[in-house]
Amino acid sequence: MERSTGGGDRPRRDPIDPGRRSPGAAVECRGHSTPGQFRRDDGLGLSFRASRHARPPPPIPPFRTCLPRPGRYRRHGPCGRLWARKGAGAPLSCTPIADRPRMGRGMMARLWLGVAAVGLSAAIGYGGTAQTPAKKIGPVAVDPAIKAKLPPGLLLVRTRKSINALSAAELASLRRGFAQMIAWNSAPRDSADFRRSLKFWANIHAYFGAHCRDVSGLSNAGMSGLSAQSDSNPTETATWCTCKHGSNQFLTWHRMYLYYFEQVLRQASGDSSLTLPYWDYEADAHIPAAYRAATWVDGGTTKPNPLFVANRQAELNAGTAAIDPDLVDPSGAMAQTSYLPFNSAIEGTPHGNVHCATGVAGCPTGYMGSVPAAGNDPIFYSHHANIDRLYECWLQGDLAARLPTGAPTTASYSFVNGSGAQVTRTASDMLTTQQLAYRYTAGGGCPIRFHLPPIVWQEVPWRRIPILGPTPVERGITRAPIRLPAEMRAQIVGTAANPPTRQATLVLEGLRFDEIPRVMFKVALQGKDGKQATVGVINFFNETAPPHRDTNDMAGMAAPDERRFEATAALRALGGEEGQLVLIPTTGLAGGNAQAAVQTMSPRTNLRIGGARIELR
């Protein structure tokens, strides 16, 4: 049985009283590890169960998509990890590959690889969710580079695991891979080896220097070891400083970036079974031990741990503190039902929050807290693997309705493959992990949430209601009174006779500052009874990014000075028309307090918001 990596049993926190278990405002299904209590979903191999604290199901159980559709699944004995779905005309079989030597050291691979024979031309059907009827999508093309290496009809599906679930041998391979990529930093500039170096890959994301972000950022805290860079040949010009932030292609670009990074890392490690692990901070928000140790022992020799960098927030890097759970909670993103709002929501929380919390003193300090420096920290790649995992998890909730359209599918990006050769691919080649023949083990943060009772599932705003004017953000906790019109409350909260019909988004508009504040701000709503419900977090990671090169990036995006938060549950919990909008500064540590955060806050930030509104949909 697949085991979740921990945390799957953690009850959902009540939005008003974090110490109390939710009485069942939503039915949710979470990764769970007790045998016999859960069923499998398809695609990701995720396991789910209905929350014990859920209300009794209504006549049509809203969690039905958590259950396998009867008769359409089977488990393959030899590799018990794989649940395959019977598709029309797509016979599946599962055969373990015999153990094989690894690293030329006589070690035998411990990992059994599943080989699924897939009828590639068969249409893959996906069932609908509680919100949409069942839909079919057309054939999904598999990466030709993968297909070419396999016998006809065979497809090797690789599995990305949690960093905390790697075997000693797998972790050793990961370390050898990063050590080799770091060694390639000093390879000749125009060589394939330099194109496979960690420096080259960090520069693909972004760097300080000509044609990217200005070099003034090098003087921020935590940038030791970095220097100004500039592209010096056509491959560097085509690939460097191409990351997409504050863009409709945040998810598609980073998916392809990781895909080729993983190929290079695998080549560098000498282990053909290596996959990129993910950092599942919802299950455990400490920096994983693998990234914190200063040294490791390789065959009896003590070596520097290539996964460690000193340039991180000290308490996190010492393992004495974890990231605040509110910062890593993906539920606001997971509540979205179409690509663009999801792409933006997850880029903020948990993505940007984890960046800013991991940097030495918030954004824009290094490495993780600054876009041009982030790729120099090996944990960056596991952070993004987790974002990619959450993306896939969300996509599979209703694939046909959630796949992107427009620029995020037609854009092409250039990277370097495992041989160090430049490759240019279209985003539509890589929309699902199935196309790329990898998958993720179950982890935290992938709840499928269904709000009760059913509400309107459209992203189109129905009404915009201003609730706050221009407001300065204090050096401390900011409290601004808000008042919800009675009619709006009725739409969101409802009564016994008239159930609620709308979802609400809280939008903070016109965010301005003179200098990036370094701290983040938790955004909460507080009722007259003093109870607070956190709706989200403001971070300033995107403000450290190089300027956009392509205006197509912005199609369908909200203004960059807006922050949007799913706020339906918090507004329902407000308990009346009067309340407060509360902004609480944080450095991102669990248990941290606002007074300590003020010490980190830039004295020159002069942060203010232009106003706030509620959007009903």
Ligand SMILES: [Cu+2]
């Ligand atoms: Cu990132």
